[in-house]
Amino acid sequence: MAVITPQLPDVDLTPPEVTDPDIASDIAKFEELLPQYLAGEIDEDVFRVFRLTNGIYGQRQGGRNQMIRVRMPYGSITADQLDMLGFVAKNYSRQWGHITTRQNIQMHFVQLELIPEVMKHLGSVGLSTREACGDTIRNVQGCHLAGACPYEVLDVSAWAEAANDHFIRNPLGQRLPRKFKINFSGCDTDCGQAMFNDAGVIAVTRTLDDGTIEAGFRVFVAGGLGANPHAALAVEEFTPKEELLPTIESILRVFEQTGNRSNKLRARMKWVVGELGWEETQQRILSTRKLLIASSSWPGGIPEAVEKAGDAPAGRGTGPMTAIGHGVNVAFGSQTPYDRWEAANVVRGAANGTVSAYAWCRLGDITVEQFHGMASIVRDFDVEVRATNRQNFILRGLSDEQLPELHRRLGELDMAQPGAELVRDVLSCPGADTCGLAVTQSRGLASAIGEQLEEHGLAEVSGVRINISGCTNSCGHHHTADIGFFGVERRAHGQSAPGYQMLLGGHVGQEQIQFGAKALRLPAKAAPEAAIRVIRRFTEERDAGEAFAAWLERVGGADAVASDLADLGVFPEPALAPDFYVDFDETSPYVKDVGVSECAT
Numbered sequence: 168m169a170v171i172t173p174q175l176p177d178v179d180l181t182p183p184e185v186t187d188p189d190i191a192s193d194i195a196k197f198e199e200l201l202p203q204y205l206a207g208e209i210d211e212d213v214f215r216v217f218r219l220t221n222g223i224y225g226q227r228q229g230g231r232n233q234m235i236r237v238r239m240p241y242g243s244i245t246a247d248q249l250d251m252l253g254f255v256a257k258n259y260s261r262q263w264g265h266i267t268t269r270q271n272i273q274m275h276f277v278q279l280e281l282i283p284e285v286m287k288h289l290g291s292v293g294l295s296t297r298e299a300c301g302d303t304i305r306n307v308q309g310c311h312l313a314g315a316c317p318y319e320v321l322d323v324s325a326w327a328e329a330a331n332d333h334f335i336r337n338p339l340g341q342r343l344p345r346k347f348k349i350n351f352s353g354c355d356t357d358c359g360q361a362m363f364n365d366a367g368v369i370a371v372t373r374t375l376d377d378g379t380i381e382a383g384f385r386v387f388v389a390g391g392l393g394a395n396p397h398a399a400l401a402v403e404e405f406t407p408k409e410e411l412l413p414t415i416e417s418i419l420r421v422f423e424q425t426g427n428r429s430n431k432l433r434a435r436m437k438w439v440v441g442e443l444g445w446e447e448t449q450q451r452i453l454s455t456r457k458l459l460i461a462s463s464s465w466p467g468g469i470p471e472a473v474e475k476a477g478d479a480p481a482g483r484g485t486g487p488m489t490a491i492g493h494g495v496n497v498a499f500g501s502q503t504p505y506d507r508w509e510a511a512n513v514v515r516g517a518a519n520g521t522v523s524a525y526a527w528c529r530l531g532d533i534t535v536e537q538f539h540g541m542a543s544i545v546r547d548f549d550v551e552v553r554a555t556n557r558q559n560f561i562l563r564g565l566s567d568e569q570l571p572e573l574h575r576r577l578g579e580l581d582m583a584q585p586g587a588e589l590v591r592d593v594l595s596c597p598g599a600d601t602c603g604l605a606v607t608q609s610r611g612l613a614s615a616i617g618e619q620l621e622e623h624g625l626a627e628v629s630g631v632r633i634n635i636s637g638c639t640n641s642c643g644h645h646h647t648a649d650i651g652f653f654g655v656e657r658r659a660h661g662q663s664a665p666g667y668q669m670l671l672g673g674h675v676g677q678e679q680i681q682f683g684a685k686a687l688r689l690p691a692k693a694a695p696e697a698a699i700r701v702i703r704r705f706t707e708e709r710d711a712g713e714a715f716a717a718w719l720e721r722v723g724g725a726d727a728v729a730s731d732l733a734d735l736g737v738f739p740e741p742a743l744a745p746d747f748y749v750d751f752d753e754t755s756p757y758v759k760d761v762g763v764s765e766c767a768t
Contacts, residue, residue, distance in 0.1 A: 180258060182287030189336060190290040193297050197221055198283045205280070215765070220303055220341070222296025223282055224765050227603045231279040234601060235260075236299035237289060240331040241309030241324060241351065242270035242554035246545040249552070251292045253538030259285050264538070266531040266558040268594070268644055269306050269348070271299055275601050297335060300765070304340040304419070307331040309351040310359040311555040312514060315523045315563050319353030319480045321370035321382050326411065326478060327351045329470030333412055337464075339419055344426025345434035347419060353480065355678050360556060362399045362680040363390040363647065365436040366418045369678060373405045383407045385678070386414050388452065389440040392641035396682045397437035400445055402452055408473075410456065412466035417456040421448065481521070504583075505574050511585035511627065513570065514561075522565040525587035526577050530595060530613055531558025540580040548573065557594055557632075559587045584626075590633065590702065591626040593617050594644065598637030598654065599750070599760075605637030606759050607654030607665045611751020612694055619695040625702050631715050633698060634673075646682040647673040649715040650698055655688065656759040659738030665691035665750040665757045669732075671701070671725040674716050681716065686729035692747050693735040700732060 185191040204214040215225075224234040237252070252272055256264045259281055260274035267273055277285055286296060299306055309327035313319065330349055334340055340347065352359035352369045361367025367387040372380050384406045390399030406414050418436070425443065427434040433441075440448050459465055512525040526541065533541075541560060545552050550564040560582075565573065577583035584591060593616050596602070598609030613635050620626040634648035645651030651673055657666035670683030689697055709718050722728065741748050750757050 180284065180288075182284055183291035185287055185290035187290060187293060187295075190286075190293070190295050190297070193221060193295065194283055194286045194290055197286060201279070201283060216301065219301035219765060220298060221286075221301075222299035223279075224300055225603075226275060226601045227599065227605075228276075228601070232275070233277050233279050233282060234273055234275045235277045235282065235285060235296060236267070236271050236273040237294050237296055238299040238306045238335075239270055239272060239294075239554060240307045241313065241327040242311050242556075243324070243328075244272075244552060244554065245292070246542040246552075247292045248294055249538050249542035249545065251288060251294065252533075253535045253542070255285055255288055256533075256538060257535045263532050263534045265597070266528060266533065266554045266560075268556050268558065268596075268642070269308050270311070270554045270556055271306050272533075272554065273299075275597075295335075298340070302343045302345055304334045304337070304343075304347045304349065307334070307349045307351070308359055308364075308556060310353050311553045311561050312358060312523060312563075313351070313353050315481050315514065315521050316353055316356075316358075317481065317515070318356050319370065320372055321353055321384075321478045321480055323351040323353045323359070323368070323370055323478070325473040325476040326368070326470070328476070329472040330412065330415060332472060333416075333466050333470070334419070339416070339423055343419075343423055344428045345431055347422060347436070349415060355676070357676050357678065358556075360644075360647070360675055361387050361390070362675050362678065363392050363396070363644075364399065365389065365391070365422065366415050367399050368411065368415070371405065381407070384411050386411070386418075387678075388418050389436045389448070390680070391435050391437040392644060392646050393435075394639040394641075395437070396641070396646045397440070398680045398682075400440070400449075401678075402449060409468050412470065413456050413459045414452070416466055417452045417459060420455050420459075421451045425451075504578075504585075505571060507585040507627065508574055508583055509570060511589065511629075512583075512587050520566075521563065522567055522570070523561055523563045524565060524570065524573060525555070526560040526562060526580075526582040527584045527587035527592065528559050528582065529617070530593070530610055533560075537580050537582060540576070540582075544573065544576055555588065557588050557592055559592065586627045586629075590628045590631040591617065591620060593620075593633045593635065594648070595635040596637055596642035598635075600752070602637060602642075603765075604640060604761060605654060606656050606761060607637045607667065607691055608751045608753060609635045609637035609643060609652075609654060611753075612652065612667065612691060615695045615751055616698050619699050620702070623699055623703070625699065625706070628702055628706055630709075631702055631705065635667075645670060645673070647675050647680065648683065649673060650701055651683045652694055652698075654691075657688065657690065657738065659690075659747075660740055662741055662748055663757055663759055664738060664748045667691055667694045669694070669697055669729070671728060672716050672719045684725035686725040687732055687736050689732075689736055690738050690747050691750055692744075697732050697735050700735075701728060704728070704731070 226232045313324045314322040348364045350364040387399035514523040593613040595613035599605040636643035636653040651670035652667040669686040673683035674681040
């Protein structure tokens, strides 16, 4: 694959001043150690750990090519930060950035020698790469509709902010056995995806003896995906607000003390439960929390961020509600582009009168023009924007009167397609484009499925989500989608060929997670047709308002659906269909090329 080295323009790229002392300190240390590494004074393994902890990944292409990941707690971002990301994408990367499934922004092909300069530009607007990678506490995720959701029990925005502030640069999280992920959801719809994270938080209520209702949390632990998915388990029925951060810290302490430091493939929190058993793990978490008040860094009580911003729920409204959670059905009865967009991408229902709207980002990518265009929209409309875990943006705090003009502006940016977060919104990991572990070009498959959906008039079907990973590690969350694919190598007619395992019936919500069941293995080039057939059959057979999972169970499950796709699982002879032996976005015959990925470092 060609190495891309951005051509820097003949302009002044001197970074502005970084005023945040923590970010400035991180950058200063990177500036100090990078020349030592380049001079051979610091071992490769040592510098790699340092680099990853500071959010800088190596790439499949090797050399000085780096991916830089920007940490964005609960997806929150400002207009100035959007402009700066556009500046960095234009001058240091490949003219676009990418939203991750953890609400980060990342950019590829940034040259290692320029990383401190890029970090300074980002830091000047308060953006940090600290602990976006490595064996650390990763970006704290939160429901992108928090504070604007008609179902929420609590607005978890400030709670996610407080967790981020407490755990970033925390000594407890600097050299963990493996990465540690924290997610927040404001209700059991679980848009924040608490059910497959190391520590997942869902806002709930309980009724006290005097009949009053108390809002608090249910904390889940040891969820995970990858080759061995594991559903999260509730630590206790109800955790009061004052005990939330101590509970999360206690989970972290148990992980730090008992995680497997000799085998990273078995080092996540789910493996701790597998080794100790659930009862022992639960007991250690609760006993640690009981005595945590003695710690000099005890995080108990209501955090300052919550005291300042509040956590009152948006409340239920009276208008229509769309695109909430997983598999909510939306009717597309209108014909004009605006009406279709308004029906699919606009979320109402908050009693505080606000309206939210999704801006679609194809494959999670944002061009330089889109970064700057979104920044202008945020300023001109005086609204808030967040990145979603399905790799889109959502604009919050709108009024109904602003929607026609917003639709026009998004259309100019190619971000107004109806169905963001639904079937058109095919989610994919970076795959073999940049990742050393991937065995297939998952982005290429996602693009091909998207094109087929448009061609067959199925792009605006509601209640179906498609997720793709380039390997078994589930960075594309293929386990949790209605239709999931993960890349595999296939052998056919004596040749190696790109393939996918298809899964059906994944679902997250209502404090439960259902991992998709294996349907069949397919040639990569047959996977788009398989997706189209399944979606078409679903649309033809579903009952009114029926969810994909319910339909799948009614028709006999993944095996029954797979039996109707058996003809797609056969590889034609190479001479008859040579393209089946070439992956998407490639021109040469397929070769399984798995390197050392820093995801597993």
